[in-house]
Amino acid sequence: MKRINITCPVCGSKAYLRPASVVYGDKAPDPDAKYYVCGRYPACDCYVAAHRKTMLPMGTLADKALRKKRHDAHVALDSLWKNGIMSRKEAYRLLQLSMGLPA
Structure with missing residues (x-):
């Protein structure tokens, strides 16, 4: 998998590929899903889902x-x-x- 660099549009921090549990805890709608999450999360509440096969973001990080x-x-x-x-x-x-x- 090729590394991609994503910067949070709100705070400028780097975003990291993380499991859904980082955002949703044990209530994740799809526990196998991955999200790009702002490095300052949860203080900066920005994230976006990743495509399952390519791990590319499904858009831009959003609050x-x-x-x-x-x-x-x-x-x-x-x-x-x-x-x-x-x-x-x-x-x-x-x-x-x-x-x-x-x-």
Whole structure:
């Protein structure tokens, strides 16, 4: 596995790949999951999940407020495709275009 360097966008500390138990304790939804966690955690509450196969981060480290916003965005987008308004691919493409993000 190639080492990657991730810096916390909130405090500037280095993030480390850790087991889910570091964030969730014994209540981890997936005990085998890994997270990139800020080196100052829990004082700095930033983390992001890692892809199971590649161990690459699933996004950027986020604090509680940003994680809530991301969750809310997913709920809104998911309702578009789950209610048949558009396909899942179309919903996420709409988000991508509206934010000016690359494909």
